[in-house]
Amino acid sequence: MTTWTPDIAQRRGPRYIAIAEAISDAVATGDLAPGTRMPTHRDLATRLGVTVGTVTRAYAEAIRRDLITGEVGRGTFVRTSPMNFTPLSTRQDDAQPDVFDFAVNLPAQGIAADRLRDTLPRMAAEVSPDALVGYPTDADLELARRSLAGFAESLGAPFAPDRLIVNNGAQNGMLAALLTLCRAGDTVLCDELTYPGMKNLARLLGVRLHGLAMDDHGMTVEALEHAILHHAPRAVYIVPNFQNPTGTVWPRDRREALARLATRHGIWIVEDDVFGFLAEDTERLAPLAALCPDRTIYLNSAAKCMGPGLRVGFMIGPAELLPALSAGIRLSTMTPAPLTLSVTVRWIEEGTARESCRWHRAEARVRRNLALKALDGYNVYGDAGSYHLWLALPEPWRSDEFTRAARHRGIIVSASDHFVLGRRAAPPAVRLGLGGSKSRARIEDGLTRLADMLRAGPVTTFSSIF
CATH class of the missing domain: 3.90.1150.10 (Aspartate Aminotransferase, domain 1)
Structure with missing residues (x-):
């Protein structure tokens, strides 16, 4: 247990907030390293000359900020991963x-880097530079929608260019989905172990994530049905193919059960299928977007299967949600970049995307x-x-x-x-x-x-x- 004792004499505001701010500063500077056991409430109260209740409120505030975590019978510890947005590292x-x-x-x-060496010179000769440094035209986006719809169809999703929105990757689509479906305080169901990007996004938007018990194939149907009945969720977020972090794949009967529950109870499904391309064609199971198209927002991206630097993704949604989803994309990132969008469309049309998927599988x-x-x-x-x-x-x-x-x-x-x-x-x-x-x-x-x-x-x- 650390002997960390903050200096709060010069901090303004309530004492418990001053202590919470000191914890935040110490975590940021590394004075409180991840995994450090915090002083007991009574010990820190004695050293600071405050009441035990003040320290209890301070720790509660620090937990709310995701700086520390309390474990029954063990004490309070600095979280291994408080929410932060460090630069994305290379390999x-x-x-x-x-x-x-x-x-x-x-x-x-x-194969992406080698193929790009061939693609870029051809694009420079065939496409006007003005078209690649401006905004994409309606014709550009229509071509992209049809190409990406064909790619989605190869993964089992319905071919629906009229319901497809081009965006800047699955994370961008996830933002638009939550902005469309939820308001602050709403509940979204997910696996009890879930993608950190969704955790951070929900926290920023004030959306409450409720984790569901998992077995070897992901969230259980029983836990899902119980949560639907008792937590009034707006949506359920799923990664049915190679779930992050466990790598599991939902079986067919579980997908069908979720489709029935979503239809019966009127909840929305946000389906993240960025890893779906890794399933062999003979083993690929239908996505929820095919089983329950009227309740599902389907997210996918060229990042995992072609190259993360392309930052081109897409979402397929029910017709009634398309205006709001489109607005969410425009408000957050306006449009995809024409250069990388053009590369992505070419690779789909020329077969490079399929070749890349086969290589990665x-x-x-x-x-x-x-x-x-x-x-x-x-x-x-x-x-x-x-x-x-x-x-x-x-x-x-x-x-x-x-x-x-x-x-x-x-x-x-x-x-x-x-x-x-x-x-x-x-x-x-x-x-x-x-x-x-x-x-x-x-x-x-x-x-x-x-x-x-x-x-x-x-x-x-x-x-x-x-």
Whole structure:
């Protein structure tokens, strides 16, 4: 437990707010490192000369700001991942040979860079530069809608160019979906372990996320039906293909059950299918957009399957929502960039998109098999084709301490705390992203080092508290 004692003498406002602000500053500067155990309420109250109630209110405020978390029977700890928006990193282990980065959840670098070297000179010769530095025309967007609708159809979604909106990636579509469906205070259901981008977005918009119990295939139908009946949700957010962070795929019967529940109870579905392209054509299951088109907003993107720098995505929605969804896109990002939109459309029309999808399906399976071999004997979850896996840690590892210990050995992983909602205890697990390096050999080396660390167990330390 830390002996951290803030100086609040010069801070204005109520004492509990002053303490909460001091916690925020200390987390930002690193004086309170992730995982640090905070002083007890009574101890900090004594040192600051305030009441225990004041510290209790201060800790409650810090929890509300997502700075710390309380765990029954253990105490209060600095969160491993308070909400922040750090710059998106590149593949760190390619830039730093001593670092193995399994935290970044990107696909491997496939054929995109080589194809771009061929595409850009042809575009420069065939397309007016004025068209690429201005706003896209209505004709440009109509062509893009038809191309992207065809791409969506190849993934099982309905071919619906008249219901498709081009945007700047799935995160942009997610923002438009929540702006359209929700107001501050509304509830959206999701998996109890969910995508951090949705967590941050919901928090910014004042939308309450309610996590549902999961089994080996994602949220359970029983938990979903109970939550619909007792929490009056506006929508449910799902990632049915290679769920983030667990890598699981929803079976057909679960998809059909959700479609029936959404229709019966009149709730909306926000379906995030950015990983859907990783399913083999013979194994691909129908998305909710095909099973329940009148209640589903379908999100997808060229980022994962072609290249994250393209920042071109799309959403397919019910006709009644299209004006509001379109307004959300225009208000947030106006239009897609014509240059990257043009590249994306060309790649779809010329077959490069299909070729890239095939490459990634094969590569993801190879890397997953490398991981399963290196981590043989441990509980690793993630369906065939997933670029990320969920590693359940053996006793006595906790997620935060394992993440810190791994970083000391040059291995970066994503602690489960990133994916947990609210004050729930983080499970002893980490997510492993397998696309962070160009080299399979480096992936294998990093996983071998990770397995050695698991076998060795945590370093024993002795507490000074008796």
